[in-house]
Amino acid sequence: MDKRFVYMDYNATTPLRPEVKEAMTADLDVFANASSMHEAGRRAFDRIEKARSSVARLIGAQPGEILFTSGGSESNNTVFNTMFDLGRTATGRRKIVTTAIEHPCVMRAAERLRDEGFPVAFVGVDGAGRLDMAALGRELDPSRSEGGPALLVSVMAANNEIGTVQDIRSVTALAKAAGAFMHTDAVQAAGKVPVNVREWGVDYLTLSCHKIYGPKGVGALFARKGTPLDPLIRGGHQEGGLRAGTYNNQGILAFGMAAELAMKELPRYRERVGALRERLRSGLVAAVPSIRVNGHATEVLPNTLNVSFPGAEGEAILLSLDLEGIEVSTGSACASGSLEPSHVLMATGVGPELAHGSIRFSLGRDSTESDVDYVLEKLPPIIARLRRMSTVPAACLEA
Amino acid sequence: MSDAFQWLYSPIVKEHFTNPKNVFDPDERFEADAEGVVGNIKCGDQMMFLLKIKGDVIEDVRWKTYGCASAIASTSMLSEVIKGMPIRDAYSIKPSDIASKLGGLPENKIHCSVLGDKALRAAIDSYLEKTGRAGAFKGEEAVTICNCLNITDKDIEQAVKDGARNWEQLQEATKIGTVCGGCKPRALELLHEFVHIYGAD
Numbered sequence: 001m002d003k004r005f006v007y008m009d010y011n012a013t014t015p016l017r018p019e020v021k022e023a024m025t026a027d028l029d030v031f032a033n034a035s036s037m038h039e040a041g042r043r044a045f046d047r048i049e050k051a052r053s054s055v056a057r058l059i060g061a062q063p064g065e066i067l068f069t070s071g072g073s074e075s076n077n078t079v080f081n082t083m084f085d086l087g088r089t090a091t092g093r094r095k096i097v098t099t100a101i102e103h104p105c106v107m108r109a110a111e112r113l114r115d116e117g118f119p120v121a122f123v124g125v126d127g128a129g130r131l132d133m134a135a136l137g138r139e140l141d142p143s144r145s146e147g148g149p150a151l152l153v154s155v156m157a158a159n160n161e162i163g164t165v166q167d168i169r170s171v172t173a174l175a176k177a178a179g180a181f182m183h184t185d186a187v188q189a190a191g192k193v194p195v196n197v198r199e200w201g202v203d204y205l206t207l208s209c210h211k212i213y214g215p216k217g218v219g220a221l222f223a224r225k226g227t228p229l230d231p232l233i234r235g236g237h238q239e240g241g242l243r244a245g246t247y248n249n250q251g252i253l254a255f256g257m258a259a260e261l262a263m264k265e266l267p268r269y270r271e272r273v274g275a276l277r278e279r280l281r282s283g284l285v286a287a288v289p290s291i292r293v294n295g296h297a298t299e300v301l302p303n304t305l306n307v308s309f310p311g312a313e314g315e316a317i318l319l320s321l322d323l324e325g326i327e328v329s330t331g332s333a334c335a336s337g338s339l340e341p342s343h344v345l346m347a348t349g350v351g352p353e354l355a356h357g358s359i360r361f362s363l364g365r366d367s368t369e370s371d372v373d374y375v376l377e378k379l380p381p382i383i384a385r386l387r388r389m390s391t392v393p394a395a396c397l398e399a
Numbered sequence: 400m401s402d403a404f405q406w407l408y409s410p411i412v413k414e415h416f417t418n419p420k421n422v423f424d425p426d427e428r429f430e431a432d433a434e435g436v437v438g439n440i441k442c443g444d445q446m447m448f449l450l451k452i453k454g455d456v457i458e459d460v461r462w463k464t465y466g467c468a469s470a471i472a473s474t475s476m477l478s479e480v481i482k483g484m485p486i487r488d489a490y491s492i493k494p495s496d497i498a499s500k501l502g503g504l505p506e507n508k509i510h511c512s513v514l515g516d517k518a519l520r521a522a523i524d525s526y527l528e529k530t531g532r533a534g535a536f537k538g539e540e541a542v543t544i545c546n547c548l549n550i551t552d553k554d555i556e557q558a559v560k561d562g563a564r565n566w567e568q569l570q571e572a573t574k575i576g577t578v579c580g581g582c583k584p585r586a587l588e589l590l591h592e593f594v595h596i597y598g599a600d
Contacts, residue, residue: 313444315467316416319407323417334444334467334511389422391436391445392465 006326006371010211010364011160011188011304016254017213017365019261024215024254034247035238048247051256055220058259059186059205060196067221067229067239068252072187072208073105075221076154078232078243079183079204080109083152085230087118095119095147097139097180098154099131100347101161106154106185107343119147128296129164129348131155131171140178150180157189157205161331161344161360162295163304165193172201181227187211187219191262192269192301203227209251213365214258218251269365274302276363276372281305283376288383292354294345303363306331306345308354312386317359320382326375331358353392408468409502415472420479423449423461431461433529435521437596438514444470446518448478450486452526457481457489462518466511469504473497473512477519486523490536492516513592544586547578552589559593566590 007015016024027047032040034048053063069075080096087094098110100122107122114120121139124132138144140153153175158165168184175182183204186195191212197205205222209215223229229242236244262269281293284307294306309317314332321328331342333356340346341355350358361375406413423429431449438445444466451459460478464470477497481489494513498504504512520536527535541551550573558572566583569575569590576583 311465313465313467313470316471319416319468322407323413332467334469334508388424389419389463389471390465391438391447391463 003325004374006374008361008363008367008371008375009327009329010367011163011360011362012329013210013216014213014364015366016215017258017261020214020254020257023257024250027250027253030249030253032249034249035236044247044249048249048252051252051259054256055207055259056222058190058195058263059207059222060198061205061222062225065197065222065225067223067243068248068255069219069221069243070217070248071210071219072103072185072206073219074232075206075208075219076103076105076183076185077109078221078229079152079154079206080106080113081232082228082230083181084113084116084118086228087113087151093149093151093180095121095139095150095180096152096154097121097123097136097150097175098152099123099125099156101125101129101159101164101344102154102156103160103185103187106156110154118151121145121147125164125347127348127350128299129159129162129294129344130296130299131166133167133170133174136171136174140174140180150175150178152181152183153178154183154185157184157186157195158193158301159295159344160188160304161342162306162348163188163301163362164296165189165299165301167299168200168202176201188301188304191266192273192303194266197222197224209255209258212258212262214254215251218248218255220255265365270302273363273365273367276367276369277302277305277361279369280361280363280372280375281307283372284379287376287380292350294348294350294354294358303367305361305363306358307361308345308350308358309383309386310354310357311390311392312357312383313390314357314359316386317357317379317382320386321359321375321379324378324382326378329360329362331360332356408472408504408508411476411500411502412469412472412504415475415501416468419471419475421460421462421475421482423447423463427461429459429461433522433526435518435523435525437517437521438465444511444514446470446474446514448515448518448522450519450522450526452486455486457484457486462515464514466514467508469508469511470514472501473504474515474518476500477515481519486526487536490520490523492519510592510595514596517596544589545573545575545578545582547582550575550582550586555586555589556593559590559597563590564594 032044034045052066056063056066110120123135155171172182181203185206187208203224207220209218231242233244292308314330315334318330331345333341345355432452433450436447447463449461541553563569563572
């Protein structure tokens with residue numbers, strides 16, 4: 001096979017899908033300020049409200065429960081900022097319970113509350129990345145843990161690195177029984193597995209547009225009707241006064257379209273991309289000795305495959321694949337500029353040796369069987385080459 | 400992606416990464432006079448150097464590493480540079496010498512290139528020990544870091560070997576930076592480097 005370009009980093013971001021791109025180009029002329037009272041403004045506002053309905057439908061919410069933001073990080077920070085506000089005032093609840101495998105924007109937001117004196121617990125996961133429900137139960141029981149009654153439980157719906165999907169419904173039941181607010185970061189779950197705020201019972205849910213084949217710079221926060229929300233950005237009446245800033249017309253309209261398409265195509269996506277993932281997984285297991293597939297065997301995103309190649313280092317694998325036109329990501333410290341490997345893999349207990357040698361393949365709606373076969377052709381010799389020059393024998397680290 | 404777009408690192412790094420020189424091949428039966436291993440796989444890299452030495456000159460060299468592209472490329476470059484070099488000269492090669500020969504490395508990848516010369520020195524030290532000259536080159540290349548208290552890079556290295564893992568522990572062990580504090584940036588870099596080499600426990 002000749003060199004080709006194979007993008008397998010869809011969890012990092014997705015390309016604009018052609019329909020969305022086309023609509024965005026046409027919508028570039030929807031310039032009016034959607035807060036303006038004149039006709040052009042009202043037309044823009046109307047389009048934005050339609051997009052809000054589309055995004056709401058994707059997660060089974062009411063349009064009035066959707067707040068447009070600049071992306072997942074802002075949505076997550078808005079929730080934690082709201083808790084900062086609540087915890088400082090009367091409720092008597094201050095404890096934040098989250099997990100050891102959250103996206104950095106949740107980890108840092110939680111750490112900031114800890115620095116402000118809030119009790120914060122990072123609940124661990126098992127070897128497959130599933131939340132330790134017994135530990136969660138303990139953290140939510142003031143008689144068995146420190147920090148008093150919980151104010152917020154924040155658990156991601158699906159992990160970006162290993163793809164493990166959590167049982168958000170059960171987590172929410174525990175959170176609600178303990179009287180806490182429940183937030184889930186569903187940035188990676190949306191468009192890949194069913195997400196429904198009513199079935200799950202969550203109070204807050206985070207979405208990002210660029211993970212579902214829309215543009216970057218726009219996201220959403222679902223806040224169930226009646227739950228508190230404190231604006232992170234003040235100074236305007238947009239979004240009911242909860243998020244100031246002139247409406248991002250193009251981004252929001254595109255988000256609406258991307259959400260509609262994601263919802264419509266979900267069953268087909270799961271089936272098709274899931275089959276490709278299995279082709280890649282079984283192919284790698286057959287072609288490369290001594291590898292470990294990270295994450296859960298069944299409770300996993302249909303597009304995400306995280307594999308450790310003991311004896312070979314992740315950045316070296318990534319850059320070797322890059323030279324073949326294959327684009328992936330790694331949990332190795334060498335790709336992060338720090339000495340710490342992936343906190344997610346470390347939390348699953350694989351150990352630094354396997355975390356440093358991990359590669360995340362994340363497939364998408366444009367992935368094909370021949371993309372997978374190309375990776376299966378190019379990767380084994382790369383691993384063999386790196387292992388040959390390695391001081392670490394692969395067999396010694398076999399899981 | 401496209402051929403026209405520059406690779407992440409310099410073309411020289413790319414060449415040494417894709418075609419590393421003097422990599423150890425177990426089938427080759429390389430008979431080494433000295434061996435040195437350093438690094439910590441917990442930090443994501445580990446390095447081995449094998450040397451053939453005649454008349455205190457490095458005749459030939461082989462190496463293996465568990466490490467990233469920068470580690471592989473810098474070790475490959477180092478192995479080329481030291482061929483035919485007296486062991487005394489090879490002993491004083493610094494990571495910055497190798498990085499500049501590679502056409503530079505990004506700031507955050509410098510620490511990936513610090514293992515090669517340490518493994519090389521470990522190999523030379525073992526050779527010196529074998530030939531009854533244990534520690535003969537030690538101390539020669541010590542560089543003063545803290546002028547107030549005359550603390551050298553060797554002192555920092557020793558403190559890390561003895562267990563110091565952060566600035567406070569390094570200060571406890573050496574009193575570094577307790578007078579004018581001007582050495583702190585460089586001392587922190589070295590601390591970072593040595594913790595990388597000797598492990599984060």
